[in-house]
Amino acid sequence: MGVNAASHPFILDLKAHRVVWGWRDGLALASELEHNGIRRFMLLASSRRAEQFSTLIDSEIAARRSGIFAEIIPHVPQHSVDAACEAASRCDADALVVFGGGSALDTAKAVGHRTGLPVIAIPTNFSGSEVTWNYGLTVGGSKRTMREPSVLPRAVIYEPCLAGTMTLSVAVCSGVNAIAHAIEALYAPEANPLTQSLAEAGIASMVAGLREWAEMGFSAQAGTSCLQGAWLCGEALSQVGMGLHHRICHVLGGTYGLPHAATHTLMLPYLIGFNVPYALALSRLDKLFDGAPFAKSLAEFATTHGAPVSLASLGLPEQELARVASLALDTPVPNPRPITTIELEVVLKRAWRGELAEVH
Numbered sequence: 001m002g003v004n005a006a007s008h009p010f011i012l013d014l015k016a017h018r019v020v021w022g023w024r025d026g027l028a029l030a031s032e033l034e035h036n037g038i039r040r041f042m043l044l045a046s047s048r049r050a051e052q053f054s055t056l057i058d059s060e061i062a063a064r065r066s067g068i069f070a071e072i073i074p075h076v077p078q079h080s081v082d083a084a085c086e087a088a089s090r091c092d093a094d095a096l097v098v099f100g101g102g103s104a105l106d107t108a109k110a111v112g113h114r115t116g117l118p119v120i121a122i123p124t125n126f127s128g129s130e131v132t133w134n135y136g137l138t139v140g141g142s143k144r145t146m147r148e149p150s151v152l153p154r155a156v157i158y159e160p161c162l163a164g165t166m167t168l169s170v171a172v173c174s175g176v177n178a179i180a181h182a183i184e185a186l187y188a189p190e191a192n193p194l195t196q197s198l199a200e201a202g203i204a205s206m207v208a209g210l211r212e213w214a215e216m217g218f219s220a221q222a223g224t225s226c227l228q229g230a231w232l233c234g235e236a237l238s239q240v241g242m243g244l245h246h247r248i249c250h251v252l253g254g255t256y257g258l259p260h261a262a263t264h265t266l267m268l269p270y271l272i273g274f275n276v277p278y279a280l281a282l283s284r285l286d287k288l289f290d291g292a293p294f295a296k297s298l299a300e301f302a303t304t305h306g307a308p309v310s311l312a313s314l315g316l317p318e319q320e321l322a323r324v325a326s327l328a329l330d331t332p333v334p335n336p337r338p339i340t341t342i343e344l345e346v347v348l349k350r351a352w353r354g355e356l357a358e359v360h
Contacts (some may be wrong), residue, residue: 010192012239017131017152019231023122023159026057029097032120032155033064040066041120042093044084044108045100049124052165053099067091072104074260075138075253081110088115095120098153101174102127102260106135109151121153125166126174126206126226127261128181128234130156134242136250143254145242152238158231160223168213169306175210175226176265176302178233179203183272184243185236187279187336195236196281202232207288214305244328244335245271248348251327258314265307266314269299270351278337299356310354321348 020028033041045053047070054062069087073080084107088096098108099122106129112119113135121130129135133149163171182199185191206229213222248267252258273295276282282294289297303309312318325344339347350356 010190012190012192012194014239018155019131020155020157023056023157023162026061028157028159029057029120029122030061032157033061033095036095036118036120036154038064038095038118038120040064040091040093041095041097042067042069042088042091044069044072044096044098044104044111046070046072046104049100049104053122065097066093069107072100072107074103075143075257076103076106076110076136077138080107081114081137084111085114088117093117095154098122099124101125102129102177105129106137109135109153110137110146113146113148113151119151119153120155120157122157122159122162123227123230124162125261126163126171126178126230128178128230128237131231131234132181132238134237136254138254141255143250145246145250147241156231158227160220160227163223163227164218167306168218170261171213171226172210172302172305173259173261173265173307175206175229176268176298176307177261178230179206179298180245180249180264180268181237182233183268183282184245185233185240186281187275188240188243189334190240192239195239198232198236198239200281200284202229202234202236203285204288205229205232211301214301241334244333244339244344247333248324248328248344251324252311252316255327256316256320256324258311258316262308262314265302266309266311267351269295269302269356270347272298273356274339274347275335275337296356303354303357309357311348311352313354316352318349318352321345321352324348 050070069084096108096117096119098104108119123130133152135146182202185195185199205225209222209225249263252263253260285294325341
């Protein structure tokens with residue numbers, strides 16, 4: 001039976017945050033620092049992003065920066081969060097400003113949760129983490145999804161031109177990562193008319209922006225379309241829980257060290273294909289690739305523009321597929337189509353071979 005958000009009971013508990021569109025030569029950040037009474041912030045950003053941030057701020061903002069934490073590690077291991085908390089304490093920060101992608105954003109949210117420091121987020125990719133109250137944390141080789149409303153950034157500042165610092169291949173993986181958020185929001189048990197509308201609009205905006213970027217090169221218009229898509233996809237996910245797709249990717253990332261966005265990009269078409277008969281909303285996405293099946297079209301588009309072709313190409317040994325399936329299903333996880341460990345292993349084997357990709 002297909003999922004129709006309007007046909008079943010639901011509860012919508014909206015999580016609020018402030019969204020600011022446009023950097024405006026640093027005026028947006030200066031205004032948010034003042035609005036929130038922030039005097040000393042610690043910047044969380046990779047070394048490269050920290051250098052970029054320094055070129056974008058004036059002396060007044062620089063004077064409020066009391067420290068920098070640049071040891072951003074993918075999948076956010078616990079020891080990295082511990083170090084960031086210690087750094088925030090040493091520099092006597094009264095807030096956190098995060099400038100970067102999903103790993104930096106999740107690190108900031110984890111630190112904010114532990115210390116109580118408010119977060120201002122300036123995303124530089126399409127992860128969408130800036131508007132969700134989820135964050136990933138790797139403890140003892142296992143990646144966990146934490147959910148806590150208090151970790152929502154106090155404000156999010158979006159600047160489309162920042163997206164242009166990504167290569168197309170990185171942007172495609174980051175964009176499909178955002179699409180994955182919205183896909184699971186379409187059929188989540190908590191789905192409702194608002195989350196479905198946000199998800200469908202976000203997916204459409206992201207696909208349009210990425211296709212324009214691929215065909216014409218980066219432009220402010222393409223960046224705006226992609227960033228708006230990432231925002232809407234993230235907002236959709238923030239109102240519902242994560243499902244099987246995210247669980248699989250967290251196992252592959254947290255346990256096997258596979259790259260986060262690339263893993264989402266690779267796995268998503270296979271989960272869409274598996275779930276289409278049980279989630280009618282997915283079939284409506286075919287229109288985004290001129291009527292062609294969305295799952296295969298997305299896989300072909302992504303691999304054509306630099307995304308990984310298969311789990312094998314990411315270095316996952318074939319003999320680990322059974323364990324991945326077992327770990328992903330070791331506790332109940334939402335998915336519109338019932339699935340056994342053996343069935344999931346079949347899906348994973350298709351992804352390991354790269355069966356949906358046109359380029360082998």
